[in-house]
Amino acid sequence: MAAANGDHYTNGNMAGATVNGTPAYAAQREHSLDPASRPNGPSTGQNIPQQANGIGAGPQIVSTSHELEVICGPLLNYRRMSDEHGSNPIWHGSVLVVTTPGSVPEGLWLSRSGGQNGLLNGHSERSFNGNKLYEDPRKAFWQFSIDLPFQDEESLWEYSIARMVDARSKSPVTKPTTFTVPSKHESMRIMFHSCNGFSVGTDEEAWSGPALWNDVLRVHAQKPFHVMIGGGDQIYNDSVRVKGPLKPWTDISNPRKRREYPFGDKLRADCDDYYFDNYTTWYGQVPFSTANGQIPQLNIWDDHDIIDGFGSYTDHFMRSPVFRGIGGVAHKYYLLFQHHLPPPVSTYSSDAPQTTGGHSKTTPADAAQLKDAYVMKATHEDPSYIIGKKPGPYVEECSRSMYCQLGKRIAFLGLDARTERTRHQINYPETYELIFNHASQQIAASHGAIKHLVLLLGVPIAYPRLQWLENILQSPLIAPIRLLNKRFGFAGGFFNQFDGGVDLMDDLDDHYTAHQHKKERKALILRLQDLAKKQSIRISILGGDVHLAAMGRFYSKPDLNIAAEHDWRYMPNIISSAITNKPPPQAVANLLARRNKIHHLDEHTDETLLELFDKNPGAGEPGVKPKSAANNHATMPSRNYAIITESHAHAATANGINGNANGNSKISDFVPPKNPREPLHMGEMHAGTTHAAANGITPTGLAGTDGLDVCIRVEKNPQDREAHTEGYGFSIPALEIGGYKGQGETW
Incomplete structure (x- = not known):
């Protein structure tokens, strides 16, 4: 090199x-x-x-x-x-x-x-x-x-x-x-996005294509982004089963025949062509293509980068040749296009027994795939990657999480939550050990320089529970409808064409709040709390996937009397999705808002969404329709992306660093609310369109010396091809543990 x-x-x-x-x-x-x-x-x-x-x-x-x-x-x-x-x-x-x-x-x-x-x-x-x-x-x-x-x-x-x-x-x-x-002397200006594509059957013209990237470019021209974080679904490959080479397989009505369908070399080659062509088409489409050549990308994948619901269907179906095959093909182009890395030498093919064994950390070479092909052999991994110790159950490759520093005071940790995923687990226990050990070592090595860890999970983790909906969809009441669907095609849109299950279930099973992920979710949050406390570092979580904007938070229970600025349990979950795909119906967003309860993670930690949205985007402007009910201030079903920046400018001067820093001097002036859906600290006061962070440009100084400003820019009108947005702002304080002891807490 x-x-x-x-x-x-x-x-x-x-x-x-x-x-x-x-x-x-x-x-x-x-x-x-x-x-x-x-x-x-x-x-x-x-x-x-x-x-x-x-x-x-x-x-x-x-x-x-x-x-x-x-x-x-x-x-x-x-x-x-x-x-x-x-x-x-x-x-x-x-x-x-x-x-x-x-x-x-x-x-x-x-x-x-x-x-x-x-x-x-x-x-x-x-x-x-x-x-x-x-x-x-x-x-x-x-x-x-x-x-x-x-x-x-x-x-x-x-x-x-x-x-x-x-x-x-x-x-x-x-x-x-x-x-x-x-x-x-500064940290990076971060742009965060997810769900950068369209679900099968969406009228893309009606939604003006990937128009919101025009707003990204406008903001970038005004004050440039230093990095853009892709939270998953940077591309939608789902149409491989509708108008691609998997259509004949999808059309098979018998589940057993579909499970046993071979993924031979011809089908593998056809899928290889499909994924490559889809990538070049999408990554070459303006205005997205204009952005990805001038704003450095940092990406983690999710299911649509492979195919909708990958990893969350039943185990015996996920282990079928076709699912394992497209997992390998998608992984190949994910590494090439999104990470600029050489792929494995081969992918799964039922015509090549050596690729189907499932015993090694990567797929072995197949002479048929290497005919007239060249694959570079990397000598070692880039130190930004945290590589899992064993391959995933359905993708014969190891997970690839990432840790790096985003300028002076912000670290980034992105979890690969798809490679190891099954219906009952998100990541292997040993993978969590690798990730937390690596992050702890890197943060400790900064000797206090790193003040904020931005954690990318892809799917929200502080989010309303949908257990009641899971119970309904899995109840005996659904059985007669499933029988009618199987025999006569009744309610065809209600059931997926993969394993015959309720179509919505794979999305629910993806959530950290799904009942089968509850233990894993709780263990992850507790480990994050421990990391924040030991390293005296604020952790903020990024999540996408759900096609609406929101802001969840974990925090210490009010009776512990710990101000958010001193609370290592205070972890905001910035939920920004989708930048391109259409949002859910208004009724769904309103229902989620009504389910915004005060949840108790454990005896010390509560969680709920902040009532961030003080008005509908573009309210009162010609041609702009309301996105949510007047009483819904917690979820916003409109396309969006997020901007995350330091709350203070740390500019170089002749005498060193001039940070314009005033610390968190107003903590004592803040009175905690009785309703935790309301602001929990000074940075959440007046959250929404009137907050100083809502323009996404100028540092507010509201979150102390080392805090962050966040702006979620929400599309006003999907028919506007220039995609003008309304900004909703709030700030996140740095964590100041030293010298503070909360009620009932020991150090």
């Missing part, structure tokens, strides 16, 4: 190779970013040697074009920081382009915009070699691992890959290729 701090992989590409004695890449150059000024790449028609550290010979295709024919991309990812607690922290990320096979990129050039202050190690720009992750006769994936130093001030960086043309139109690729990095 050419990066000065490169520690991802040994080069799996053309780095160091020669063509007729000429280096295929220049290591480092001082010249303009104008591609026309750069040396030419390998000559047309040259025989490019294959990589030494991969598997498979590849398709042996040599491009006859002098241009780099791009099918999809470039896509920008953030990975982590190194020397994060030192004086010279380093930003690490990657860029991915998908090209036609045989195309070889000349390299990626990176520079800081803005004159000589942008010099990198004495050079006006640096170049990075490309790693070929995967290639077959249809496409090649090229990844560039990049790194750069944090500066004393926020900095704008430009990356460039020479001679990119659209593989279809042959016109130049003009996608924006700049991104912004915060100063070394």
Whole structure:
């Protein structure tokens, strides 16, 4: 790898190779970013040697074009920081382009915009070699691992890959290729989203497509995001069973025949084509494609990245060849597109017995799949990943959770809650041990520098109970309707076409609040409380999936008399979903709001939703319809995304850091409410459209020196293709344990 701090992989590409004695890449150059000024790449028609550290010979295709024919991309990812607690922290990320096979990129050039202050190690720009992750006769994936130093001030960086043309139109690729990095004294401005796609049968035109990304870009232009966190369902692959290669399988009415249906090499190849085509179509669609080349992504997957409900159907059905097969194919493209990582050498196929054994940590090689294909072999994992010790029950690969630091004071922990999921578990116990041990060690190593842990779970964990609905759907009352459905197709939309169960049950089984996950949920929350208390760190949870906006909170019971600023049990759950998919009906959101009880996790901890929504978005504006009932202030069924930022600006000055910090001096002035659905601290006062954080731009200073501001931007009118939004704000205080002892508490 050419990066000065490169520690991802040994080069799996053309780095160091020669063509007729000429280096295929220049290591480092001082010249303009104008591609026309750069040396030419390998000559047309040259025989490019294959990589030494991969598997498979590849398709042996040599491009006859002098241009780099791009099918999809470039896509920008953030990975982590190194020397994060030192004086010279380093930003690490990657860029991915998908090209036609045989195309070889000349390299990626990176520079800081803005004159000589942008010099990198004495050079006006640096170049990075490309790693070929995967290639077959249809496409090649090229990844560039990049790194750069944090500066004393926020900095704008430009990356460039020479001679990119659209593989279809042959016109130049003009996608924006700049991104912004915060100063070394600040944490990142975070954009959080989930459910970035449409469920099967949705009228996409009626919902203006992925229009809310227009609002993301407007805000980004006003004050740039440093990272965007994808909470799962970054793409919806469900139509593979409706208009894709799984339709004949879905149409089989006999459940036993459907379970036994083979996932042979032909079906595997057809599904491989479907998932690839769906990714390139969705990731190439404006305005989403405009965002993902200039805001670094950090993603965890969920069921729709595979197929609706994956992992939450009955065990014997989930172990069927088709489910195991599409799990493997989806995992392959999840790693490539969303993590810029090489996939396993093969995926499950019932025609290849070695791939069906379920005994190793990854799927073994299959000669049929490697014919005319090349897969890069990684030498070691990036340190941002926490890899499970054994493969999932239905995806023959290990879980891949993530820990990294988002600037000076915020850490991020993303749980892979899909790879190990079954109907009765979300993650293995040993995986929780790995995750908590790693996070504890990393936070402790900061010696108090990290003030906030942002935890991504994907599915909400502080959310109204739906046990009553589960009981109804699983009661004997449903049996006669199921019989009529099986024999005559009665109530066809009520039952899924996979295992014949009630269609809504897989969604309910996904929830942490589902009855079969209650013990696991409670154990997770208690471990988070213990981590917060021992490390004196505030934990805030991100959740999506449910297609509406809300804000749940865990907190110490009122009779313990612990102010939220001192309460390690106070953990907000920011619920933001969907950025693209349609919301649930108003009646469902109103019902959930009515179910917003005060729940008791244990003898010390309560939970409930904050009544955040003081008005409907765009209320009173022409053409805008109410999204929820006038008495529903807890759930908002309208498309949305969230902005999370530090509550204070920590700017560099000649004398050090000027934080404009006033601490939490007003704690004693706050009187806790009798109704915990109302504000529990100063930062929740006036939560909603009148809160200072509602614009998502200016730090409010309301959450103390190290607190966070949160804005949930909610779509006003789905027919508005520019997707104008209304902001709802609140703040989250940092945790200040030292010197405080609550009633009945011991230290």
